[in-house]
Amino acid sequence: MVAKTFGSAVSGVDAKLITIEVNVGQGTSFFMVGLPDSAVKESQQRVESALKYYGYRMPRQKVVINLAPADIKKEGSSYDLPIAIGIMQASEQVFFPELEQYVIMGELALDGKLRRIKGVLPIAIEARKRGYKGFILPKENAQEASIVNNLDVIPVETLQEAIHFLEGKETIPPLVTDTRNLFYDSIEESDFDFADVQGQENIKRAMEIAAAGGHNVIMIGPPGAGKTMLAKRLPSILPPMSLQEALETTKIHSVAGKLGASSSLIAQRPFRSPHHTISDVALVGGGGNPQPGEISLSHNGVLFLDELPEFKRTVLEVMRQPLEERRVTISRARVTVDFPANFMLIASMNPCPCGFYNHPDKECVCGPGVVQKYLNRVSGPLLDRIDLHVEVTPINFEEMTSDRKSETSKSIRERVSGARAFQQARFEKNPEVHCNAMMPSHMVKEVVKINQAGKTLLKTAMDRLGLSARAYDRILKVSRTIADLSGTEDIKAEHLAEAIQYRSLDRDGWAG
Template sequence: MYAKVNSLGVAGLNGYTVQVETDLSGGLPQFTMVGLPDSAVKESSERVRSALKNLHYQWPASRITVNLAPADVRKTGPVYDLPVFISIMAAQGKLPAVSGESAFLGELGLDGTLRPVNGVLPMALAAVQNGIKELFLPAENAAEAAVAQGLTVYPARTAQQVVLHLCGAEKLTPAEPTGYDADGVWLGADMADVRGQLVARRALEVAACGGHNLVFVGSPGSGKSMLAKRLPGILPPLTYEEAVETSAVYSVAGLVPAGKGLVRARPFRSPHHSVSATAIAGGGSVPRPGEVSLAHNGVLFLDELPEFSREALEVLRQPLEDGIVTVSRVHGSATYPCKFMLVAAMNPCKCGYLGHPTRPCSCTPSAVDQYLRRISGPLMDRIDLHVHVEPVAYGDLAQAADGESSAAIRTRVAAVRQLQRERYQALPGVYCNAQLPGNRLRQFCPMTPAAETVLRAAFERMGLSARAYDRILRVSRTVADMDGSEVLDSRHIAEAVQYRSLDRRFTPVSL
């Protein structure tokens, strides 16, 4: 006897359909699974056998062959327990013919309970693309799968509930999509707590408006980390499309909050400086998203930037440029999105007091040069804004009035971002100025003759690279957008140039 049911798999962030075929034939009782399964998939035979017996169903006393098609794609994880269970029941004639428009996934406990699995959202989206109308899965994954429009999701606590539904005895209640509200209220750290630091606050708003990378340079205690941690609060809320993209990454990583369909807040990732290059980019024996992908559509914050290993920092260069990262391992490769804002904080030297107005620096020039050499020139070129953070004056700390709130700044940022979305709607994948391709800069960044003069003088005097030239234009475009100007004027170029403090002040000649 033969039966076939649909299931799903995921490779990277791409879901795909899997046909679970079961054949019962004569011969000595034996269970064989083919179709390139890994160890977790092969072990499903014991989980399915125990679940069938504990739910008082019969385990076939015959030769059982299960094929997972396509056979040339490696199958991983316990996601195929439920479809194997259903296909064996159908092959015995215990179930009516299973519709080709239905799919099943989930891990089985030995008592037949269904346990959640990772990667459900990409699989649900793939189900819709492949014409599947119904998806049966563990109840804990239902909210996540219900995000996929055009798919009826049936959450179940046990495999027996799925069997009863298919037999028409007790119908399962479909999960309801939770919807998406893009106007969420930021409940994190607020910009109103920041005292003084007008230049740094302005730079942070410019970075948020254009999606630019940013590094704060200043002495210990000047507020670099405090400012960086408030960046998510002034970024515009995630759009529905961005929320789906971000949630897909978190789904594969198993980090979607229980009972939540979508990640609703922009990610803020802050790995310790001891993090490895693999943890930054992603990897493992089975590829998994790294920090750059977990920060997709959000912020990756690197505190004490020079303390990170050279390897960990250099692995950032390609993701910052391309917005995607490809991880290749023995068992296959996976490509993950990683369009994030990089925000870093660092001291100007080893002791931290180079340029401090009152405390002398104890570092020698060679020590300063050695400290800054830990950050390569190509990486620094990819950071748009280099901002020196001055120590906070006593008068600013003692003032009673709060600064401008994150909510007020967020409103301005959202308006500028919307302007950019409308401007670049004909350019696929471009939503803000930081993503503007180099070959379109002249088209979207017209300059006055005075602006051309300022930019030429800065380029020649500072010895900027071609990449730094492009990034100054992108930042100038953002400053002009905040100013309500379509044409870049000299003041817009001048502000963008002054956000290159590492080129002007702290970068050694070798960089």
């Protein structure tokens, strides 16, 4: 007899339907076809042990399992449960009247318990899109899948539970989550606030501009000046995520297996801070079975690279293309996968190995040429792609002990959201552009109109600082954001002057 169950394979951040066909006939062999990897092939032992644990038998006949379509590679252990259910139906040990109305996924332990799997959210979305009644999956993943509406999410803890449910002997109520309420209840939560930061008003201003326009930032200053503290608070002033952005972000974290058992929807913008020993594959994604890297896990949020010159040169250079295109393409011999990577890059660095070059009080002990050599670890093309270069100086004792209350993240976020509202109206006919930092060059000329005084100021800055064409574009985009924050359509000379001052590292002789 031939039985069919339905599962899914995750490719990138999307899922594809997989049909598991099981035929039990004359003979004594076990065959699994359809490009299964080693983990899928090993399911034979897990399935046999789980069936025996509950008093069922593995057929001592010829068992052929086909994973269709056969040209898609099947990877991982999540096919255990649909294979076990298919074998039970094909060997006529049980009868499941509604088997073909469910997508089934789950890894089996030897005692028949189900373990959590990766990529549940895109699988649930695909199941609903295909019109399936429900999705049977491990209980640990149910919360994540339940944010998909109009799909019965059936959480099961053991193989026995799944069998009894499909037979109709046991009723398992679908897990239901009010996605919108969950989203709006979690959207305002934040562990950090700019009110905790004393002083550093000029750096807060730069962070506000960056948040308003989606610009990349590099902070350069001595240790203990507050660079990391400021970077961690940036997500708290970014505009709240839309429900669509939350679903996109959650899909990526689901595919990477980064969601906890009690997690469902990611409602806050992600903040990722990888260590400087990270490899280029871990940063941009890849591997034999392509997985999203840190820049994709930062999608719709912030990627913070602390101590930027300590990262390997190859790791930093692979970020150039994603910073421009806002997506990563992983190409392999059999497959090409796209991962979204629309993130804000926030980097910090010391000005020199000892950390005290340009310090107002402490003396730098680095030898001649050492400072320039240290700065040269970060390539010019990468710095060109960073819109704001900000010098951070340590605060003095009076500022540190002042009783004056700092502005809260909430009030800064209101101004940022107002500026983003201007941009949303401006780019409504261009769905690919959401903020000023995303404008392509041809659009910059249309959107950023400057008067003769502004052109003269820019020409002087270009000549004196030796700026590249890309840096020129960045200055125009930042000045557009500054004008949006001030609520004016016209870009004035003071807007351009403020944007120019955020190109510190382009100044000739900055490092002596």
